[in-house]
Amino acid sequence: MKWNQDDGPPPRGYHHGNLKETLIRAALDLIARKGPSGVTFAEAARFAGVSPAAPYRHFRDRDELLANVALRGFGLFEAALARAWDDGQPEPLAAFERMGRAYLEFARTEPAYYSAMFEAGVPLDDNQELRAAGEGAFGVIRTAAERLVAQLPPQGRPPALMVALHVWAMAHGIASLFGRGDAGRRKVPMSPDELLEAGVLVYLRGLGLPSDPAVT
Amino acid sequence: MKWNQDDGPPPRGYHHGNLKETLIRAALDLIARKGPSGVTFAEAARFAGVSPAAPYRHFRDRDELLANVALRGFGLFEAALARAWDDGQPEPLAAFERMGRAYLEFARTEPAYYSAMFEAGVPLDDNQELRAAGEGAFGVIRTAAERLVAQLPPQGRPPALMVALHVWAMAHGIASLFGRGDAGRRKVPMSPDELLEAGVLVYLRGLGLPSDPAVT
DNA sequence: CGCCGATGTAAATATTTTTAACATGAAATG
DNA sequence: CATTTCATGTTAAAAATATTTACATCGGCG
Numbered sequence: 001m002k003w004n005q006d007d008g009p010p011p012r013g014y015h016h017g018n019l020k021e022t023l024i025r026a027a028l029d030l031i032a033r034k035g036p037s038g039v040t041f042a043e044a045a046r047f048a049g050v051s052p053a054a055p056y057r058h059f060r061d062r063d064e065l066l067a068n069v070a071l072r073g074f075g076l077f078e079a080a081l082a083r084a085w086d087d088g089q090p091e092p093l094a095a096f097e098r099m100g101r102a103y104l105e106f107a108r109t110e111p112a113y114y115s116a117m118f119e120a121g122v123p124l125d126d127n128q129e130l131r132a133a134g135e136g137a138f139g140v141i142r143t144a145a146e147r148l149v150a151q152l153p154p155q156g157r158p159p160a161l162m163v164a165l166h167v168w169a170m171a172h173g174i175a176s177l178f179g180r181g182d183a184g185r186r187k188v189p190m191s192p193d194e195l196l197e198a199g200v201l202v203y204l205r206g207l208g209l210p211s212d213p214a215v216t
Numbered sequence: 217m218k219w220n221q222d223d224g225p226p227p228r229g230y231h232h233g234n235l236k237e238t239l240i241r242a243a244l245d246l247i248a249r250k251g252p253s254g255v256t257f258a259e260a261a262r263f264a265g266v267s268p269a270a271p272y273r274h275f276r277d278r279d280e281l282l283a284n285v286a287l288r289g290f291g292l293f294e295a296a297l298a299r300a301w302d303d304g305q306p307e308p309l310a311a312f313e314r315m316g317r318a319y320l321e322f323a324r325t326e327p328a329y330y331s332a333m334f335e336a337g338v339p340l341d342d343n344q345e346l347r348a349a350g351e352g353a354f355g356v357i358r359t360a361a362e363r364l365v366a367q368l369p370p371q372g373r374p375p376a377l378m379v380a381l382h383v384w385a386m387a388h389g390i391a392s393l394f395g396r397g398d399a400g401r402r403k404v405p406m407s408p409d410e411l412l413e414a415g416v417l418v419y420l421r422g423l424g425l426p427s428d429p430a431v432t
Numbered sequence: 433c434g435c436c437g438a439t440g441t442a443a444a445t446a447t448t449t450t451t452a453a454c455a456t457g458a459a460a461t462g
Numbered sequence: 463c464a465t466t467t468c469a470t471g472t473t474a475a476a477a478a479t480a481t482t483t484a485c486a487t488c489g490g491c492g
Contacts, residue, residue, distance in 0.1 A: 014456045015470055035337035037253040042448050051472055056450075058470090118392070119335045121251035124402065134402070158418075165394075165404060166386065166415040172393055173385030176334070186340065186350070188381060199382040202374075203415070206422030230487045231439055258479050267441050272481075274439090 012049075020058040020068075022048040027069050031112040036066060036120035067122045067130055073113030074133035080106050081140040092147045093210055099144055100171060100200055104192050107175035114180075118172065141168050152208050163207065170199050228265075236274040236284075238264040243285050247328040252336035255282060283338045283346055289329030290349035296322050297356040308363045309426055315360055316387060316416055320408050323391035330396075334388065357384050368424050379423065386415050 016022065026047035030039045041055045041062060048054070059065040084102030088095045107114045116122070117134070124131045145164035149157055178185060179192045188195070204210065232238065242263035246255045257271045257278060264270070275281040300318030304311045323330045332338070333350070340347045361380035365373055394401060395408045404411070420426065 014472080015458090017470095019470080037337065040448065041450090052448075053450080053452095053473085054471055061450095115337075119337075121253065121331075121335070161404075162406065162411070162414060165390075165406070165411055166418070169389030169393060169411070169415065170382070170386050171389070173387070173389030174381075176392060177385060177388055178381075188377075190378065190381070195378070195381055195385070198378060199385065199419070202382070202422035203419050204422070206418035206420070230441080231489090233439095235439080256479065257481090268479075269442080269481075269483095270440055277480090 016048065016050055016054070019048055019050060019054060023055055023058060023065060024069055024072065027065050027116075028112040031069070031115050031120075036115055039066060041065075063122060066116050066120045067127050069113065069116040070120065070122050071127075071130050071133050073110065073117045074130070074137050076110065076113060077106055077117065078133070078137040078140055081137060085140055085144050088144065088147050092144070092151065093204075096144055096148055097197055097200065099141070100167070100196050101193055103171045104175055104179055104196055107179040108192070111180045114175065118176070138164070138168060148204070148209065149207075151210075156208060158207055166203060167200060170203070171196055174199070232264065232266055232270070235264055235266060235270060239271055239274060239281060240285055240288065243281050243332075244328040247285070247331050247336075252282060252331055257281075279338060282332055282336050283343050285329065285332040286336065286338050287343075287346050287349050289326065289333045290346070290353050292326065292329060293322055293333065294349070294353040294356055297353060301356055301360050304360065304363050308360070308367065309420075312360055312364055313413055313416065315357070316383070316412050317409055319387045320391055320395055320412055323395040324408070327396045330391065334392070354380070354384060364420070364425065365423075367426075372424060374423055382419060383416060386419070387412055390415070 023044050026044035027039050029047065030043060039062060041059075042052050044065070045052045045055050055065070059068065080102050081099055084099040085095050086098075122130065124134065142161060142164040145167065146160040149160040149163055152158075174192050174196050178188050178195065190198075239260050242260040243255050245263065246259060255278060258268050260281070261268045261271050271281070275284065296318050297315055300315040301311050302314075338346065340350065358377060358380040361383065362376040365376040365379055368374075390408050390412050394404055394411065406414075
């Protein structure tokens with residue numbers, strides 16, 4: 001009689017073989033179910049089927065585990081934004097709005113990553129790699145803002161960095177306050193997508209965009 | 217500042233006399249030093265000089281303690297915003313900008329309250345009182361937005377609720393991403409105050425404000 | 433006075449955190 | 463091929479936390 005096979009984790013011997021990965025998965029699961037505060041080494045170890053001491057071979061403490069989750073999240077986030085921006089194709093304004101929707105979609109479909117990235121209180125200072133990953137993601141927004149600003153007449157052109165910060169702040173504010181449909185969030189009579197698109201359009205109009213005369 | 221929040225440490229007997237208050241203070245202190253995840257009953261009890269079981273007489277669990285902190289925070293926050301708005305005196309636009317600065321000032325000077333209110337993951341659903349307090353604070357922004365929108369010509373007038381949500385999102389985004397000078401936050405070449413003021417001005421210009429002809 | 437509810441303590445148990453000593457296996461080394 | 467090494471897990475144990483239960487103190491109220 002063979003008693004392993006088929007379901008559950010593949011039968012493992014003394015070594016897990018992929019524990020670091022599995023612990024990050026466990027942390028994501030725990031964040032999704034109980035928030036960043038609910039992540040404990042003990043429960044992550046239980047999830048992975050290893051002893052409570054095993055996680056210490058991969059992470060110094062709970063914060064380092066969360067930092068790794070955030071790091072991975074920033075990578076996925078940057079990729080999602082870059083894919084949506086698509087180098088401004090076919091037209092910067094449309095691509096910009098598409099990127100905004102991608103921002104909120106990430107926050108909605110990956111709330112655990114988003115929470116680890118922005119709400120878990122992971123300090124950026126003592127983690128150069130994490131800081132770089134965050135700036136990489138912001139770089140996508142910044143590049144897009146530069147392309148948008150370049151469409152404005154040179155005299156009244158605002159700093160692209162400022163525009164990028166404003167848009168990031170608005171997107172993050174909407175995602176953070178209204179973006180996760182799950183429990184505990186505020187209800188408003190517009191979808192986050194609509195709210196962000198309208199907000200960005202008003203903001204860009206305030207900058208003088210779209211300068212395209214076809215628009216009202 | 218340990219034992220009581222009152223004058224001096226009066227040698228207390230069997231009963232603390234003001235434990236609930238002191239535990240909330242302790243929670244604020246812990247949030248400020250270690251984030252919302254760092255709040256534990258045991259340490260709050262130690263802070264107050266009582267036994268580890270004492271907090272259970274006042275709060276069902278850690279979340280209820282944090283919810284009380286957030287509740288108190290929303291009260292202070294609403295008062296600060298209302299004081300800055302000052303019923304739109306002497307002029308709505310100036311009062312609106314003043315309220316924006318008050319928003320960021322609260323996030324900067326009371327990061328522990330702000331964190332409990334917006335980042336601790338306290339569920340709004342099962343706490344009607346907390347939800348009401350949050351809506352009370354938002355009500356100040358909403359009322360101010362209504363006054364601002366009323367200055368616009370009736371035809372192109374946007375929904376005041378939407379304007380309030382946009383401004384709230386921008387203010388929260390800036391406060392959350394750049395607003396706390398303490399460790400772990402992102403550095404940008406503008407102060408949060410400048411960033412928010414510029415962002416709101418651009419946004420309002422996009423709405424058609426200021427309609428005052430004296431402005432460019 | 434004597435009870436009674438609110439508030440705090442003590443003690444006990446379960447869980448978590450964290451370290452230290454030991455075990456396993458796979459890859460490198462000779 | 464034998465052995466050594468090292469990353470990766472396990473056990474065991476100490477300290478801290480969480481949480482409940484039974485008991486203690488105090489103030490107020492009949």
